[in-house]
């Protein structure tokens with residue numbers, strides 16, 4: 130790191146212009162070492178478009194590597210916070226300090242002005258979300274709007290790197306023609322490579338800096354080469370060059386589909402727990418003794434703007450039926466209603482009609498500690514409960530349940546209120562301090578195997594059973610000689626749990 134200031138960079142880039150035909154990395158005739166030097170000296174300005182949960186950590190790592198990064202976001206509050214050296218992304222170890230340091234040193238700046246940043250930058254990194262439209266087709270509008278910004282400043286020799294997850298063929302068939310037509314450059318005058326994020330919330334900096342090999346695939350060989358130069362510097366791990374951008378796009382989507390399909394299988398198996406009278410979680414954990422078996426964890430559904438979205442980047446985009454991917458997606462999407470079915474049955478057994486019952490949902494975000502609610506299973510649970518005319522409350526330390534159709538309750542208020550039931554959807558660590566013994570007995574459906582209510586008066590139903598071997602209703606049925614194989618008996622029995 131040289132600590133070069135942006136002003137130094139500008140003048141050095143100008144001085145070089147007479148001897149170097151292009152300032153960028155694509156199609157340059159500089160040696161690889163000279164390219165690396167220019168990148169790490171800050172002589173190649175970098176723009177990072179999208180400063181969200183992954184974009185801000187990525188921009189910060191680009192800044193610590195190159196010393197000359199402009200971050201762009203459409204949200205003025207995000208830009209204002211970063212300009213003040215503050216991270217608006219919570220739960221990422223080291224990020225607040227890194228952002229403060231990079232901004233303070235003048236290595237990272239932020240703006241809402243995409244075209245101006247594009248004009249000043251020679252490497253453009255895209256890390257905005259790709260969502261779905263109402264028909265579940267990929268919605269490329271945000272990525273294309275960033276491409277419009279980049280195109281206004283795109284110069285010969287520039288390299289565009291896309292880290293946003295994309296449906297395969299998007300770089301080749303959509304973005305390259307889009308950038309070319311909007312910039313009036315020929316496709317072989319600029320580089321375009323897909324280099325997917327292999328990161329997760331909570332470990333973003335570690336992952337970006339090199340936890341896994343970095344996959345790089347360009348629309349042509351020169352784009353792959355140029356992008357590999359960048360990630361050789363950014364990542365401590367190996368750079369895995371694949372044949373082309375479409376292969377790189379497929380790698381990322383396949384990783385997500387693998388996860389969705391395997392969670393779908395776990396969710397299917399977990400629904401056998403009542404009928405078999407076992408803890409399916411115990412069976413899964415034990416099956417996973419074998420390295421060839423990697424069954425996932427069952428739960429109330431699959432949330433976030435990654436895993437539930439990526440299967441749709443293939444479904445309807447191909448002429449193939451994709452029956453396995455489709456079935457898993459359906460199974461996962463139905464889990465919130467499975468959870469509410471179980472809840473309704475347990476309430477029935479306790480003599481309470483779900484219509485008019487008061488139910489509190491624990492955890493609205495899709496993952497503990499991550500402020501993201503897109504596709505959260507909690508939203509499906511709230512919808513299902515509302516459709517069945519239950520009165521729904523919610524607790525979440527990161528978001529306001531009122532924004533999602535549930536009356537807000539604080540953890541400390543739980544004991545003062547009286548609920549017919551609770552559903553654990555997302556086990557934020559704050560829930561560890563709930564004193565269940567201080568709360569009036571109720572039905573508790575635990576979707577995540579995170580509460581043990583055996584020593585309480587609550588009527589617990591653990592989806593799929595507990596890892597320690599307790600079937601969904603604990604040991605009570607076994608102790609009382611309930612016929613485990615008869616699911617009808619199980620669902621109709623009224624003495625299977627503590628009365629509430």
Ligand SMILES: NC(=O)c1ccc[n+]([C@@H]2O[C@H](COP(=O)([O-])OP(=O)(O)OC[C@H]3O[C@@H](n4cnc5c(N)ncnc54)[C@H](O)[C@@H]3O)[C@@H](O)[C@H]2O)c1
Nearest residue numbers: 179180181182183184202203204257258259293294326330
């Ligand atoms: N979050 C994860 O765990 C994760 C992991 C791996 C990959 N990804 C992928 O990374 C990408 C980004 O995800 P994220 O979690 O950072 O998203 P995010 O929703 O947290 O942040 C997106 C940011 O982009 C900004 N933005 C929207 N439109 C813009 C525009 N036109 N120009 C500039 N900025 C704009 C938003 O204001 C927001 O700050 C997605 O493609 C996602 O699939 C995410």
Ligand SMILES: CC(=O)N[C@@H]1[C@@H](OP(=O)(O)OP(=O)(O)OC[C@H]2O[C@@H](n3ccc(=O)[nH]c3=O)[C@H](O)[C@@H]2O)O[C@H](CO)[C@@H](O)[C@@H]1O
Nearest residue numbers: 327328329330392425426427428430431432433435436495
């Ligand atoms: C572990 C990891 O690196 N993941 C990443 C993932 O991050 P993520 O934040 O989306 O988190 P996940 O852990 O995948 O969970 C998604 C949903 O599935 C539920 N779930 C999960 C596992 C399970 O066994 N049973 C479940 O029910 C869970 O509760 C949640 O609702 O997406 C990124 C984007 O591309 C990828 O980089 C990457 O795969």
